[in-house]
Amino acid sequence: xxxxxxxxxxxxxxxxxxxxxxxxxxxxxxxxxxxxxxxxxxxxxxxxxxxxxxxxxxxxxxxxxxxxxxxxxxxxxxxxxxxxxxxxxxxxxxxxxxxxxxxxxxxxxxxxxxxxxxxxxxxxxxxxxxxxxxxxxxxxxxxxxxxxxxxxxxxxxxxxxxxxxxxxxxx
Amino acid sequence: xxxxxxxxxxxxxxxxxxxxxxxxxxxxxxxxxxxxxxxxxxxxxxxxxxxxxxxxxxxxxxxxxxxxxxxxxxxxxxxxxxxxxxxxxxxxxxxxxxxxxxxxxxxxxxxxxxxxxxxxxxxxxxxxxxxxxxxxxx
Numbered sequence: 001x002x003x004x005x006x007x008x009x010x011x012x013x014x015x016x017x018x019x020x021x022x023x024x025x026x027x028x029x030x031x032x033x034x035x036x037x038x039x040x041x042x043x044x045x046x047x048x049x050x051x052x053x054x055x056x057x058x059x060x061x062x063x064x065x066x067x068x069x070x071x072x073x074x075x076x077x078x079x080x081x082x083x084x085x086x087x088x089x090x091x092x093x094x095x096x097x098x099x100x101x102x103x104x105x106x107x108x109x110x111x112x113x114x115x116x117x118x119x120x121x122x123x124x125x126x127x128x129x130x131x132x133x134x135x136x137x138x139x140x141x142x143x144x145x146x147x148x149x150x151x152x153x154x155x156x157x158x159x160x161x162x163x164x165x166x167x168x169x170x171x
Numbered sequence: 172x173x174x175x176x177x178x179x180x181x182x183x184x185x186x187x188x189x190x191x192x193x194x195x196x197x198x199x200x201x202x203x204x205x206x207x208x209x210x211x212x213x214x215x216x217x218x219x220x221x222x223x224x225x226x227x228x229x230x231x232x233x234x235x236x237x238x239x240x241x242x243x244x245x246x247x248x249x250x251x252x253x254x255x256x257x258x259x260x261x262x263x264x265x266x267x268x269x270x271x272x273x274x275x276x277x278x279x280x281x282x283x284x285x286x287x288x289x290x291x292x293x294x295x296x297x298x299x300x301x302x303x304x305x306x307x308x309x
Contacts, residue, residue, distance in 0.1 A: 037202075040198075040201055040202040041202035041203060041233070042202070043198055043202060044195070044198040044199035044200070044201060044202030044203060044230070044233075045199065045202070045230065045233045045234060045236075045237055046189065046191075046195060046234075046237070047237055047240075049237075049240065049241060051245055061245040062245070063245065067245070069233065069236055069237065069240060070233070070235075070236030070237075070239055070240055070249040070252050070303075071229070071232050071233040071235075071236040071252060072203075072233070072236075075203075075204055076204060078204075085206075086205075086206050086207055087204065087205055087206070087207070088204030088205070088206065089204070103217060104207070105228070105256065106227075106228030106229060106256045107255065107256060108253070108254060108255040108256060109228075109229065109232050109253065109254060110251070110252070110253035110254075111251065111252055111253070112250070112251045113248070113249060113250055113251065115248075116248040116249075
């Protein structure tokens with residue numbers, strides 16, 4: 001383990017102001033599922049299945065477009081000043097909460113699909129904070145656990161195509 | 172290519188072996204949009220605190236997706252996939268991506284297969300346990 005560069009949070013409380021954010025939806029944000037985006041995600045994960053890269057191979061599998069790999073719901077459109085510079089989505093995560101804790105770890109992720117996603121889809125995601133709780137870790141101190149749910153709709157039809165629940169750990 | 176008739180509880184999915192380099196982590200950052208320097212910058216304070224860069228949790232989640240996709244071979248689609256991030260995997264350290272058929276069932280006319288999936292480090296710790304449900308075409 002390397003040098004400890006920050007002090008663990010010893011005290012942290014969820015305020016009424018923070019609790020008031022539970023259930024509030026953030027602004028909608030656009031996520032584009034493009035052929036280039038599908039290839040970039042597949043490459044980043046390390047897929048060797050050429051179905052995600054080559055439209056002829058996708059066609060040979062009976063698909064009319066490059067399929068989105070599981071866990072990929074498109075790339076959030078990036079707009080300087082309005083997008084989060086680190087995570088690329090809407091600034092503040094959409095439906096987020098201000099807490100002042102600098103450290104961040106993913107806690108868990110669940111995605112439920114209504115149909116397969118493919119290149120050419122343009123989705124609109126809307127997030128809401130659904131839960132806040134604190135836990136104490138021997139190594140990280142007091143942690144804030146947030147649960148956020150994002151609903152993704154097909155922008156062309158308005159139909160829900162996926163729902164994702166994500167737990168984040170701030171410390 | 173799995174079919175509902177051919178799938179049996181206990182069937183193992185073909186294991187993937189991963190050991191993401193810094194380049195691979197940068198490529199994942201570019202593909203996903205997650206540019207947290209914790210995952211690729213050795214001088215980032217949190218990385219120094221931990222001892223090295225760590226693999227994105229969401230990358231391991233996506234690796235579980237790759238495992239399922241390889242098994243499914245486009246003979247259906249993923250209806251649900253979930254995981255919990257129970258342990259860190261460090262840059263360059265090998266981990267396996269594994270899965271097994273947990274159940275199969277028919278529901279609302281869909282042929283569903285439930286899978287237990289996970290990543291496992293060289294010490295045998297399941298750092299990213301998860302579940303998936305797929306819909307088979309036939």
